[in-house]
Amino acid sequence: MPIAPVFASYEHPFSTPACLDGVLEVIEAAPFVFAMRGDLGLAGLMALGADAGAVGTSSTVRNLWLPRKNSGSNRSRTILVPAAASWVPLTDLAEAVLEPRAGEPFRCDCPVCGDGGDVRDLLSVGAAIQREHSNAAAIALVRQIAAASDPVARWREVCERAADTYARFDTDGIMPASRPPMLDAWLTWLG
Numbered sequence: 001m002p003i004a005p006v007f008a009s010y011e012h013p014f015s016t017p018a019c020l021d022g023v024l025e026v027i028e029a030a031p032f033v034f035a036m037r038g039d040l041g042l043a044g045l046m047a048l049g050a051d052a053g054a055v056g057t058s059s060t061v062r063n064l065w066l067p068r069k070n071s072g073s074n075r076s077r078t079i080l081v082p083a084a085a086s087w088v089p090l091t092d093l094a095e096a097v098l099e100p101r102a103g104e105p106f107r108c109d110c111p112v113c114g115d116g117g118d119v120r121d122l123l124s125v126g127a128a129i130q131r132e133h134s135n136a137a138a139i140a141l142v143r144q145i146a147a148a149s150d151p152v153a154r155w156r157e158v159c160e161r162a163a164d165t166y167a168r169f170d171t172d173g174i175m176p177a178s179r180p181p182m183l184d185a186w187l188t189w190l191g
Contacts, residue, residue, distance in 0.1 A: 014041040014044075014182045014185055014186070015180075015181035015182055015185050016181075017188045019185065020185055020186070023045060024048060027045065027049045032051050033045075033050040033051055033052075034050070034051060034053065034054070035050050035052070035053040035054070036054050038053055038055060039086070039087065039182070040138060040141060040142070041182050041186065042054070042055055043142045043145045043146075043155060043158070044145075044159075044186055046142065046145065046151070047145050047148075047151035047152045047154065047155040048152065055135075055138045055139075055142070076090060076091050077089070077090045077130070078090065079093060079119060079122060079133065079134055080119075080133065080134035080137045080138055081106065081108075081119050082107075082108050082110075082119075082137050082140075082141060083104060083105050083106070083107065083161060083162065083165040084162050084166060084169075084177070085141070085158050085159065086162065086180050086182075086183070087134065088175075088177050089177075090130075092175050092176050092177045093119065093120060093123060093175065095175050095176060096120060096175040097173065097175070098172070098174050104165075105165050105168060105174060106119045108133070108137055109140075110133055110137040110140055111136050112129065112132050112133040112136050112137075113133060141158065144158075145158065155190070156190045159186045159187050159190065160187070162183055163179070163187060166178075166183070
């Protein structure tokens, strides 16, 4: 029987290598897996054998967060930064200091940004266009991984590039983004 799991946690559902071990057990046990409500970590699950995945279009439908008492939500709008393989709060992106157009960390070639586009240009447009960019960029990244001759190796490259991007954000003082635990879990799990 095909399954369509929604992974949930008090933190990010893929924030530890042990979580990824459990997800891999599900993928290996089912004849067809359509992973639901995820972020770009679903691209990694597809590289490992999940048949399909549904990337959420906003932070409220990307991952399922288990409720906590007294956990006030401080969710600001986010936008996908492809080099970081993650959604970044617009407030952090607005604080980014890097010479315009210098920027590998902010480069995006999705249909919304165009060839050599810069994600920071989307700060001045409406939420609908920002979501359109995030969707187009996520689809492009998932397609790259799915089309690779070795999807796991390609996913590892995406994760390594994202780690390098977050390191650059930090060491060059580009912006105050913190590296997602999911990224560290994937890098540990992939070895």
